[in-house]
Amino acid sequence: MALNIDIASTFAGTFGYTPETLTILKQPDVNSRGTSYYGNEAYSKSYFMSVTLGGLDLYNPVISISNKKTIVQTTLVNRSGTVKEMISKEDYKINIKGIIVRQDNAYPDEEISDLMELYNRNEALTINCALTSLLFDEGEKVIITDLSFPPSPGTQNIQAYDMNLISDLKFILNKA
Numbered sequence: 099m100a101l102n103i104d105i106a107s108t109f110a111g112t113f114g115y116t117p118e119t120l121t122i123l124k125q126p127d128v129n130s131r132g133t134s135y136y137g138n139e140a141y142s143k144s145y146f147m148s149v150t151l152g153g154l155d156l157y158n159p160v161i162s163i164s165n166k167k168t169i170v171q172t173t174l175v176n177r178s179g180t181v182k183e184m185i186s187k188e189d190y191k192i193n194i195k196g197i198i199v200r201q202d203n204a205y206p207d208e209e210i211s212d213l214m215e216l217y218n219r220n221e222a223l224t225i226n227c228a229l230t231s232l233l234f235d236e237g238e239k240v241i242i243t244d245l246s247f248p249p250s251p252g253t254q255n256i257q258a259y260d261m262n263l264i265s266d267l268k269f270i271l272n273k274a
Contacts, residue, residue: 108197109160112248112258149194151240152216152223157198157209157259161229164191190233190265192225192240200255210247213259217245222266239266 149159166188171180198206216223222239230238240263248258
């Protein structure tokens with residue numbers, strides 16, 4: 099029996115907002131670096147901004163990324179304002195929220211186990227997403243800092259997940 103589940107409504111009920119749906123004219127399938135914008139759910143519906151983490155295609159993901167600069171401000175005597183010196187950029191902070199849906203009406207225990215296996219690796223994982231490919235250099239790696247499974251009341255075949263990650267970008271130390 100095929101289920102007709104409204105992912106947007108389920109997402110809104112779980113996380114408090116509805117992700118935007120793609121209602122514009124057909125755009126290119128890949129970004130300027132050749133990474134696909136689209137993924138396919140287990141039941142063959144296409145969705146925007148797919149995310150693959152450690153080789154696992156995440157379930158109905160919505161990704162957000164932020165970054166912060168460390169800036170030293172020095173006050174000048176008898177002058178207005180400050181002198182600003184950018185010291186560095188911090189790690190990228192990434193949040194991925196999603197909804198796992200089983201079409202056979204069973205609880206998604208195998209899919210939850212897959213996410214736990216990623217979390218328990220305790221190593222930098224490769225991430226493949228159109229957004230991260232634009233922000234990071236090649237060889238994008240991230241570390242999962244926390245993973246949670248918010249309640250999905252009244253549903254036996256749906257489980258929400260929420261994970262936070264930080265970037266693990268390559269850098270080279272120069273000898274002085």
